[in-house]
Structures are given as C-alpha cells and as structure tokens.
Amino acid sequence: MKSYRKELWFNIPSRRGFVNITPDVEQAIHESGIMEGIALVNAMHISASVFINDDESGLHQDYEQWLENLAPHEPVSRYRHNDTGEDNADSHMKRQIMGRESVVAITNGQLDFGPWEQIFYGEFDGKRKKRVLVKIIGE
Numbered sequence: 520m521k522s523y524r525k526e527l528w529f530n531i532p533s534r535r536g537f538v539n540i541t542p543d544v545e546q547a548i549h550e551s552g553i554m555e556g557i558a559l560v561n562a563m564h565i566s567a568s569v570f571i572n573d574d575e576s577g578l579h580q581d582y583e584q585w586l587e588n589l590a591p592h593e594p595v596s597r598y599r600h601n602d603t604g605e606d607n608a609d610s611h612m613k614r615q616i617m618g619r620e621s622v623v624a625i626t627n628g629q630l631d632f633g634p635w636e637q638i639f640y641g642e643f644d645g646k647r648k649k650r651v652l653v654k655i656i657g658e
Contacts, residue, residue, distance in 0.1 A: 523551030523655040526563075531645035534592070535613075537579050538640045540569075540651065544623075545630060547653045554628045556657015560638055561620030564649040566610035568617035568641035571632075586613045586643075610643035617641050625657055 525547045527540060544560055562569045572578065590612035595601045598608030621638055624631040630638075640651055 520556075520656065520658055521551075521553065523547065523553060525550070525653045525655075527640075527651040527653060528648060529567075529640055529642065529651070530648045531642040534643075534645050535583065536642045536645060537582070538642070539574050539637050540640050541574075541630070541637045544638055544653055548625055548628060548630065548655055551655045553625060553655050553657040556625045556655060558623050558625055558630065559620060559652070559654040559656075560623070561652050561654075562614070562640065562649070563652050566607055566614055566642075566644035567649050567651075568614045568619065568643070569621050569651060570617050570639055570641060571621045571623070571636050572639065573635045574637045574639075582617075582641075586616065589613075589616065607644040613643040614641075617643075625655065 527543050529538060544558055548558060560569050590609040592609045595606045600608035600611065
C-alpha cells in the first residue's frame with residue numbers, strides 16, 4: 520500500500536464562497552498513481568469545509584441562505600466567541616454544519632462517485648489564504 524499527500528491553497532476574495540475542487544482531487548489521484556483506494560479531502564481550517572453535492576448554482580445559493588439563517592453573521596455581538604475581538608463565530612458554526620472532510624473511494628484510478636456528486640471547498644470566513652489536504656491511500 521502507498522500514500523500520496525497534496526495541499527490545495529485557496530484565497531477566496533469574499534467572506535463566503537464555494538469552489539468545485541473535483542478536478543484538483545482528480546489531478547492528485549493521477550499524480551499518485553493509485554488505482555484502488557480512498558481519497559480523504561479535508562479543510563485544514565476551522566472556518567472552512569469540504570463537502571460533496573451537486574454543482575448547481577441554485578443549490579449553492581440555497582446553501583448560502585440556509586446557512587445564514589441558521590448562523591447569521593450579524594449582529595456579531597450575539598456570539599461569545601466574538602468577545603475575543605473576532606467576528607467569525609458564525610463561520611465556525613457553518614463549518615460544523617457542512618463538515619470538515621469527505622472520503623471517496625477510488626476505483627480504476629477514478630473517483631467512484633454517484634450521479635451528480637462533486638467535491639467542494641466551502642469558505643465561511645474568507646479574504647485570507649487557507650488550505651485543503653488531499654490524502655490518497657491505496658495501491
């Protein structure tokens with residue numbers, strides 16, 4: 520068994536955003552030479568997420584609205600975390616809802632997805648550089 524590690528870096532210019540990283544993960548699988556195994560993809564920051572769903576703009580807008588309803592950014596004074604001088608408590612909660620990582624099977628050197636599945640990086644406190652870990656394990 521072998522493993523391969525790659526970091527993807529993002530600097531989303533807005534506070535929140537979603538990026539389809541499926542091609543980046545597919546490239547990492549190709550680089551790894553692994554034909555059968557698993558790919559772990561996880562956000563390496565506590566205010567960002569990695570998740571799997573459909574690449575459809577209406578769904579992404581629905582996520583944005585739904586997450587903002589669940590954990591509104593303002594007023595920032597509503598959150599004790601922000602008493603430390605931060606203004607990003609909502610981003611931690613949004614990350615908790617959307618998840619830290621995704622694991623996908625690799626079969627014949629390809630992501631073994633269901634219909635419409637894609638991997639996304641979700642940013643909830645952007646305007647700075649953050650990374651995603653891609654760890655591929657198999658043969």
